[in-house]
Every structure is written in C-alpha cells, then in structure tokens.
Amino acid sequence: MSTSTYLEPLGNMIGGEWRPARSGETLPVEDPATGRPFSQIPASGAADIDDAIASARSTLRSGSWSRLQPSERGRIMWQLASLIRRDGEALAHAETRDSGKPIREAREDIAGTADIFEYYAGAASKLTGQSHPLPSAQLGMVMRFPIGVVGTITPWNFPIYVAAWKVAPALACGNSVILKPSELASLTCLGLGGLALEAGMPAGALNVVSGTGGDAGAPLAGHPDVDLLAFTGGVVTGRKVMSSRAQLVRPVQMELGGKSPNIVFDDADFDRAVRGAAFGIFFAQGENCNAGSRVLVQDTIYERFVEGLAGMARSIRVLPPTDERCQMGALISRAHLEKVAGYVETGVREGARLVTGGRRLDDGALQGGHFYAPTVLADVRPHHRVFTEEIFGPVVVVTPFHDEEEAIQLANATEYGLAAGVWTSNVSRALRCVQEIDSGYVWVNTFNYTPVEAPFGGVKGSGFGRDCGMQALDTYTTWKTVAWATAPFTNWYES
Numbered sequence: 184m185s186t187s188t189y190l191e192p193l194g195n196m197i198g199g200e201w202r203p204a205r206s207g208e209t210l211p212v213e214d215p216a217t218g219r220p221f222s223q224i225p226a227s228g229a230a231d232i233d234d235a236i237a238s239a240r241s242t243l244r245s246g247s248w249s250r251l252q253p254s255e256r257g258r259i260m261w262q263l264a265s266l267i268r269r270d271g272e273a274l275a276h277a278e279t280r281d282s283g284k285p286i287r288e289a290r291e292d293i294a295g296t297a298d299i300f301e302y303y304a305g306a307a308s309k310l311t312g313q314s315h316p317l318p319s320a321q322l323g324m325v326m327r328f329p330i331g332v333v334g335t336i337t338p339w340n341f342p343i344y345v346a347a348w349k350v351a352p353a354l355a356c357g358n359s360v361i362l363k364p365s366e367l368a369s370l371t372c373l374g375l376g377g378l379a380l381e382a383g384m385p386a387g388a389l390n391v392v393s394g395t396g397g398d399a400g401a402p403l404a405g406h407p408d409v410d411l412l413a414f415t416g417g418v419v420t421g422r423k424v425m426s427s428r429a430q431l432v433r434p435v436q437m438e439l440g441g442k443s444p445n446i447v448f449d450d451a452d453f454d455r456a457v458r459g460a461a462f463g464i465f466f467a468q469g470e471n472c473n474a475g476s477r478v479l480v481q482d483t484i485y486e487r488f489v490e491g492l493a494g495m496a497r498s499i500r501v502l503p504p505t506d507e508r509c510q511m512g513a514l515i516s517r518a519h520l521e522k523v524a525g526y527v528e529t530g531v532r533e534g535a536r537l538v539t540g541g542r543r544l545d546d547g548a549l550q551g552g553h554f555y556a557p558t559v560l561a562d563v564r565p566h567h568r569v570f571t572e573e574i575f576g577p578v579v580v581v582t583p584f585h586d587e588e589e590a591i592q593l594a595n596a597t598e599y600g601l602a603a604g605v606w607t608s609n610v611s612r613a614l615r616c617v618q619e620i621d622s623g624y625v626w627v628n629t630f631n632y633t634p635v636e637a638p639f640g641g642v643k644g645s646g647f648g649r650d651c652g653m654q655a656l657d658t659y660t661t662w663k664t665v666a667w668a669t670a671p672f673t674n675w676y677e678s
C-alpha cells in the first residue's frame with residue numbers, strides 16, 4: 184500500500200459507487216504545512232445530497248443492512264476496522280497532509296478509528312428491548328429499531344476519528360448513513376466510504392459526500408427525509424443546523440465547542456501537572472474541542488507554574504507534520520491562523536501577559552505553512568474575551584485562584600461545559616470538583632484521553648447527546664411500544 188493511496192479521492196461514495204459532484208465542480212485540497220493545493224474533492228450540492236439520501240433510504244427499506252443479523256453487521260464492521268488497520272499508514276499520511284497534524288498523532292487517530300469500529304462491531308448484537316407487565320392483562324414489549332436515515336456533519340480537527348464516533352454506532356444499530364465531512368479535511372472520510380464497501384457493507388449503507396457547509400451541509404441538515412442529524416462543529420454552525428431541524432421537528436445530536444478549565448491545586452504533583460497542562464492545550468495544535476485552554480492555578484504556586492508551562496511550550500518541536508520528529512504541526516488554514524493570532528492580540532490589549540509564543544512561525548521548512556508558536560498568556564481575568572471564547576489554537580490562558588470555591592466558580596464561568604481537568608493529591612477535593620464542575624467529562628490527574636468505551640459530550644453551550652460508549656446507541660435507535668392483549672377484550676360500551 185502506497186502512502187499516497189488516499190490523497191486523490193475517486194469521488195463521493197453514493198449508493199456503492201464513486202461519483203463526481205453532479206455539477207462536475209471540485210474544491211482544492213490545501214496542505215496546511217505549505218499553503219499549497221495538492222488534490223481536489225467533489226464540490227457537492229443539494230442534488231448530490233438528494234442522491235445520497237435516496238440511496239440511504241432505499242438501502243434502509245431493503246433491509247440489506249437494517250435487518251441483517253446483528254452479529255453479521257458486527258462482522259462486517261469488524262472487517263472494516265481490519266481494513267482501516269491494514270491501510271493505517273496511508274490513511275495517517277493523508278490525514279496529516281489534509282489537516283496539518285503531526286504524523287504520530289494522525290497514526291493515533293487512525294488506530295483510534297479502528298478501535299471505534301471494533302467497539303461498535305461488538306455492540307451491534309447487544310442491542311436489546313424490554314418487556315413490561317401492563318394493566319388489563321397486556322404484555323408490553325418495547326422494541327428497539329434503527330432511527331432510519333442518519334445525516335452526520337463533522338469538523339476538520341479529527342476528521343476520520345470524530346466521523347467514526349457518529350458513523351460507527353449509527354451503522355451498528357442498522358441505520359443508513361450520509362457523512363458530510365468538513366470541506367477542509369475530507370480525504371480520509373471519502374476513503375472510509377470505499378473501505379466500507381470493500382468490507383462487505385451493502386451499497387447505500389454508508390454514503391460520503393464532500394462539499395462546503397453552505398452547499399452540502401445545509402441541504403443535508405434541512406432535508407425532511409433525514410430522520411436524525413448528528414453534528415459536531417462550532418456553536419454558530421450548530422445553531423443554524425438546529426434551526427433548520429426545528430422547522431422539520433426532527434431530532435439532532437450536538438457536539439459543539441469548549442473552553443475547558445484545567446484546575447491545578449498546590450497539592451498536585453507539580454511536574455505531572457505542568458506536563459498535563461501542556462499536553463492538554465498543545466496536543467493537536469490546540470485545535471481540539473476539549474482542549475484545556477484555561478489553566479486555573481492556585482496562587483501559592485502560580486508564578487512557578489506559569490514558568491514551567493512556558494518552558495514546556497518553548498520545548499515543543501513545531502515542524503512540518505510529516506517529519507517524524509514533529510510534535511506540533513500546522514493550523515488548518517490561513518484564515519484560522521489569523522483568527523488565533525487576533526485572539527492573542529486581543530488578550531494582550533485586554534491586559535494579559537504574553538509569556539511565550541504569540542507569533543507566526545514561517546522560517547525555513549515552515550515557510551508558507553500555517554504554523555503558530557505555542558503560546559502562554561498569563562494573568563488572564565474572567566472578563567477578558569480570551570477567558571471565555573474558544574480560540575481553537577495553541578494558546579493557553581492562565582488565571583490564578585485562591586481557594587477551591589474560587590477555582591470552581593472560575594471553572595464554571597463560561598457558556599461551555601464540555602470537559603475539565605483537576606490536578607490534586609487530595610481525593611476528597613477531587614471528588615468535590617468532579618461533582619461541582621459543569622461539564623460532560625472530568626479528568627483527574629490526566630487530560631485529553633477520550634477512549635470509545637466511555638461517553639463523550641457536553642452540557643450547557645457545548646451541546647447535548649453523547650458520542651461513544653453504549654450511550655451513543657440511544658441516539659441512533661428509537662423505541663416502539665407494543666401492547667399485546669392476553670385476555671378477552673371487554674366491551675367499553677356495554678354499560
């Protein structure tokens with residue numbers, strides 16, 4: 184398998200065929216590490232989305248996937264995971280070229296994607312219903328069905344991995360799926376469409392259609408024949424998607440942004456916490472929904488901690504992402520780089536102290552790419568914009584606190600509630616924080632790991648519903664109650 188296999192997609196995957204966009208148009212694929220285009224993807228529109236939905240509906244009705252023996256569905260999904268592992272290196276290479284993330288992180292994403300399909304391969308045969316004794320001698324059966332045609336719209340930061348969070352449980356439940364990946368990183372998702380077919384999935388069970396949010400995402404979200412729309416992306420887009428689903432009165436699942444607090448108490452293992460805070464923000468260039476982007480540090484260790492974190496930031500090797508030594512790669516686009524840089528300027532203007540970073544990197548091998556230095560902004564206050572708004576880049580804001588009560592109050596002082604970290608050696612304190620912090624995930628003395636076995640998702644403005652774990656299966660199934668009389672039927676009108 185050549186490492187270039189997934190760099191040039193064969194088209195959209197619709198109804199088991201590679202198809203160009205009906206318009207014949209394509210979008211360029213830019214390498215964030217050079218700023219230069221190297222490939223193209225279909226620039227799909229409403230007509231392509233209609234085709235994909237029709238194909239998904241027809242496969243659903245045929246029962247070739249939805250009514251397949253669940254263990255057989257599981258075997259095909261397991262086979263898909265094996266093919267992902269077989270092509271792991273080529274997929275990782277494509278992910279790196281497309282998204283700018285370090286090759287070693289792309290390899291983790293691909294292995295993680297295979298894990299996700301394996302987990303849900305096992306789940307396919309574990310879906311069960313319920314029975315209830317009902318009054319009037321009725322037997323109540325509560326049966327579980329696939330929800331139907333599932334649309335998924337996903338972001339560019341973990342392209343195939345986050346897509347798998349939605350696609351795998353949806354397929355395990357027997358749904359037919361349309362995946363619309365981000366136009367900024369679609370290569371591996373398009374590749375997934377071909378691998379599903381090769382694994383033995385019937386045509387139309389998984390359709391992948393690339394295109395912009397406006398041209399392809401909006402028609403998918405607003406289509407009445409999509410029974411559920413599962414979305415991961417920014418809050419602004421999420422609101423638009425929810426509005427169009429509201430007009431249809433059809434369900435959505437929403438995984439949105441975050442501004443996750445990472446709380447460091449003075450009784451924590453200091454070095455471990457410094458390493459954890461650096462990993463919490465600089466992993467994936469900080470382009471990570473759950474990034475620990477607000478580090479809250481107890482005032483007794485504050486200055487020492489800021490220095491430690493800045494030292495870690497300075498030590499990170501920012502290199503072309505295909506370089507095996509690369510520890511931090513390029514941001515996704517020029518526009519995004521400028522947004523990140525703009526936030527740093529705003530923070531400094533508002534009174535934050537720039538401890539390290541705060542500049543674009545474009546010397547030598549980085550020339551032309553969207554590289555930004557790992558950045559630490561200290562003395563950030565809760566009223567600063569950089570304290571509450573998602574920057575989505577390698578920029579951490581550090582804020583001191585005095586005691587546990589203040590730490591929790593600061594942690595909860597945003598619209599978001601996706602994830603949080605707590606660093607302490609005091610078990611009772613850790614438990615109190617776990618209970619008091621408004622978020623869907625809390626790490627204690629660690630950060631960032633989101634294995635498929637446990638549910639992931641947010642509260643407040645970070646969305647609702649859960650990816651991962653057996654909980655995700657609730658999103659992709661619907662219940663049907665059957666009340667079955669076991670006694671003679673009395674005449675209601677007799678007396």
Ligand code: NAD
Binds near residue numbers: 417472
């Ligand atoms: P985005 O909202 O710009 O785009 C997400 C997807 O929505 C893309 O596929 C895009 O094409 C599509 N889209 C854009 N406009 C649309 C419209 N009008 N109708 C329908 N679809 C539309 O987000 P992004 O920049 O790709 O990703 C970054 C955001 O995603 C961040 O806010 C990040 O926190 C969030 N994110 C969240 C999670 C999570 O699990 N909570 C995971 C990864 C990323």
